[in-house]
Amino acid sequence: MNKRRHFLKNSLMVAGALSAAPAFASEQMLNQVQPKLQSSVKDALQYINIKDIEIIKLKGDKKTPKTWNAIKTSGGKEPTATYLKITTDQGITGYTMTKGNKDDIVKYAKKIKGLNLLHTEKVWHHMFFHNRKPVAKGKEIHAIGSVDLCVWDIVGKALGLPVHTVLGTHKEQVLAYAAGGYYAEGKTASDLAKEMESYVKEGFKYVKIKVGFLDAREDAERIRTVAKAIGTDARIMVDANNGYKTAADAIRFGRMVEDLDLYWFEEPVAPDDWRGNAEVREALDIPIVAGENEYTRWGARDLVENHSCDIVNIDTIKGGGLTEMKKIAALCSAYHVGIAPHGYAHMNIHAVASIPNAMILETYPAKSRDFNPFLEPFPVKNGYVDVPTQPGLGMDIAPEILKKYRVG
Structure with a gap:
């Protein structure tokens, strides 16, 4: 059983024990249960690292209608979607849709290999500021944003929570x-x-x-x-x-x-x-x-x-x-x-x-x-x-x- 599943199973068991406990549960009982929960959280959420990086491209089978706005024509062909998939050493897989050049996306994902993905601010700062030649602009920001969103997907899954939570x-x-x-x-x-x-x-x-x-x-x-x-x-x-x-x-x-x-x-x-x-x-x-x-x-x-x-x-x-x-x-x-x-x-x-x-x-x-x-x-x-x-x-x-x- 991997660390995340172990953490979630223990957390649910402990939560159930607490909810089932009578209102007059002794302080001694609570003192015995709480350290187990804290230990499980610490064990599961200590370090999450990138193992593999993959770009996945999908293509639909129906041509979209040809349309346009004030500056650009679109449609008239099958729609596509490009995803970033990051697999971690802990068995958690993150997905997100991307924008920008796939080589740039892979480059920025590789930049953060070895960093703890739970440290989201550090991860972003490292992508944007580390080895800043050239300065990250334009499509490089698209790549950073794509990787950042995939990192948040992983963090949410590690915690067992939606990202907005x-x-x-x-x-x-x-x-x-x-x-x-x-x-x-x-x-x-x-x-x-x-x-x-x-x-x-x-x-x-x-x-x-x-x-x-x-x-x-x-x-x-x-x-x-x-x-x-x-x-x-x-x-x-x-x-x-x-x-x-x-x-x-x-x-x-x-x-x-x-x-x-x-x-x-x-x-x-x-x-x-x-x-x-x-x-x-x-x-x-x-x-x-x-x-x-x-x-x-x-x-x-x-x-x-x-x-x-x-x-x-x-x-x-x-x-x-x-x-x-x-x-x-x-x-x-x-x-x-x-x-x-x-x-x-x-x-x-x-x-x-x-x-x-x-x-x-x-x-x-x-x-x-x-x-x-x-x-x-x-x-x-x-x-x-x-x-x-x-x-x-x-x-x-x-x-x-x-x-x-x-x-x-």
Whole structure:
């Protein structure tokens, strides 16, 4: 029996003994039981080390519809997913989805071989600061974030707890929104409204629509058509994906829809145009979101100190992982700025559940699983999803999915 199973078995037996003990149980009995529990915890959680590192690639068997936002075309081919799998000497296996170059991910995972994975701050610091040539930027941060999340999956499994519980749960249900509303060939404003109505029927109270590709008046008409169709059943978010060339262009569009009580206006201008974001924020009565293309706490600092946004949506992986997201959220809270992490919902839910100033979870509607079968959607009830209860992140690949879709 490995150390983790030994620890969990002993812990449950001791917990059962304590719960079964009568109210008048003697102090002597408690003194005999408690050291056993403490010894089991110490024995199981002393040291966790990396044994093996593996990159797993999955590919679906159905082509997704071809769609686009203001700056990028996607779809039209089979979806893929790349996982990092880390196996430890203690028999615990961690999984997470990744972003960035697989060679970089393996390089950063190898950097922390020999470190105790339970020391999450030390592990992150070692990846980011050790042998800093070149300085970790861009896709290297994606790799660090990918490894960090896998480490947290291992830590949660070692403790037998969901990661949000290890971090400190703040919410047992989290608000969620349906990310959709992409442009597509022949897609009319009426088609867009029907799409958003289907998300509302699924249980979402917040829906997101892409803007910035068409002329401002055409996009405004799309948004008004949806607003009329869904009424007060849900609130609309708009996402320009940095599509407006100037703050003036973004403001022009924003004023055309300002009366619709939009939940937010995401990434109106270029990601490094802090002044432009601040101008849009100053001009409109719509909360402005930015940060999806920023990195680490230092990127968040630049956004909030330049008054660039009301909400920071740094991507959990691209931002440096959960270890760094905690720092980003703390920094934002000092400025009374909310966060809404961008990216994979099955990892972000642990951030949103454990961070007090985290506002809402980005996720995709169940229909998207018609083409992407790798992860089950979260059931949505009255706008909320329940936080996970299984140990770790809940990112393990089902054996049948691995067998059917693995390509690398």
